[in-house]
Amino acid sequence: MHHTETCGGSVVTDDARALALRCETRANSLARRLSREFFGTVPGYDLLPSDLKDLEIAATVRHGVRTFLRGVVAPPSAADAYRVFAERAAQRAEEGVPLDLLLRAYALGVHGLWQVLRREARPGEEAALAELVDLLLRTQSEVVGVVTRSYLDAAAALAQEDRPGQDLLVRRVLDGTCGPEEARAGGLSLDGPLLLVAFAARVPHDADRGRHGPEGAVVRRRRLRGVRSALNRSFGTDAALAVLEPEPDGHGPAGRALVAGRSEVPDDLPGSLSRGYGETVHVAVVAAPDASGIAEAAGTAREIVRIARARGLVPDGPGHRLDDVLLEFHLSRPGPSGDRIAALLDPVARRPELLATLRTHLELRMDRRATAARLGVHPNTVDKRLARLTALTGLDLTLPHDTALALAAQLLREARAEAPGREPGGG
Structure with missing residues (x-):
């Protein structure tokens, strides 16, 4: 046999x-x-x-x-x-x-x-x-x-x-309650270019909310491990610092991360993080010039994600940008977005006829004939000027969102023009 x-x-x-x-x-x-x-x-x-x-x-x-x-x-x-x-x-x-x-x-x-x-x-x-x-x-x-x-x-x-207290130290760095020297003393790398990443589930996931049993612990560890692995693969590093935490508004799980020594954001980051997290997530990445700017950049990234999810935006490329939610960001949290909104009209700063047409058209509730009558031109001239403004600025006044951005930009530029020593659209 x-x-x-x-x-x-x-x-x-x-x-x-x-x-x-x-x-x-x-x-x-x-x-x-x-x-x-x-x-x-x-x-x-x-x-x-x-x-x-x-x-x-x-x-x-x-x-x-x-x-x-x-x-x-x-x-x-x-x-x-x-x-x-x-x-x-x-x-x-x-x-x-x-x-x-x-x-x-x-x-x-x-x-x-x-x-x-x-x-x-x-x-x-x-x-x-x-x-x-x-x-x-x-x-x-x-x-x-x-x-x-x-x-x-x-x-x-x-x-x-996972040294005791490391997650707490990372959160303190992101919140701005821990200085660079203390962070470095705790073993965190803050050298080189810095990128702050914020992410949140597209649809709030209730399974983890208020869960303290074995399932919540296992799910949390799996997601954190998946997120860290995704960040390290995407950025080509092994030093990404990520934490998971409930959002301030209580809308389920979210997270933040700090990636040191990287300045380029890979296009596949949202997909990679979604796979690592276990469900589709909104992602935003903001650069910090140095360690002193970490807290501001982290807050901006988190706010971008919050607004993008509330609007139901679908991320394009490497994630949501501040430009995608400029108006909402400015209205909900005044700050660096004001200058960015005003700068949208910089391409037509030396075209007074276009600025006047825009101002009048907005004031007259987008009525082209009334705008033409006010300016003393033919309605076709109004159409041509608005088309030229769109070509130069990218603001399409047939879209409600772009119209709101154009209105905010116009108001911000006029307010800055009236401020002593401040040029329109200046920083």
Whole structure:
């Protein structure tokens, strides 16, 4: 009788290989059954996020079943046999999934596979079944060792990386209550160009609000890990400082981040952060000239995101810009947007006929004939002047939002012109 050696050095017969090959077709159904029935008996399993249970854990179960059964037929290399288990265990540690829950799930997986083998075995295959069960129990010992070691290594690395109080220190830096020297003394890098990132879920997610149990903790850690990984990949760094926090208005989860040493914002940042966060997010990025400007830039980025989400804007390119919400930003929080709005009319600053036409047209509620009569020109001249103004400034007066921006720009320029020593549109 022909014998085959597995990757662990065990020798199995042709009958055992045949039984394993028949059972491999049951991998998908076994994974579903384990996820729905077996694992549900583990305390705390029902509190895990749905995507973790239905996708990642089920995929790991399928991989484990196939790795074992295919290993009987065509043994994998020792390096490949348990790599996925090690990677998944490290992820679960980062997410805060308890180790005992993880090990119980693996033990139940072995139990479920034993049941499949027992049901699939035919009369006369008792010896083959005993061979596979013996191999399964020895494999379980290897898997438990790999999973435990990888989990504890990841947990130890996290404990060293997430120093007590670091998140609080990052928040203080973003809020402006911690100076650069104190931040650097706490181990934060604030050198080089600085980018402040704000993000918030497009639709407020109620699942985390007010949750303090295992689900809230796991979801939060998964999102924070995903956000940090996305930032590091997008910006090509490993030093992005990110925190998750409720928004001041109570509208669900949001976050802020500080990226040091980078000045360019990648176009795929919103998509990357959305994938890392686990749902679509609004994103804004504002540059700070140096460490002293972090708090102002962080506040501006957060306000841009708040307004963009309230307006239901869809981010384009690397995220929302201040220019996308200039009017709303200025009206809700006067500050740097005032100069930016006034500057929209800089391209026509030396075209008094265009400025006069705009002022009159706005004053007369966009009535072209009344504007023409007031200015003493033909209505077609009004149309041509407004078209020229649009071409030079990008403000389309057929759009309500652009009309509001043009009105604000006109009023701001006139107010600045009346102020002593201040040029229209000047900083």
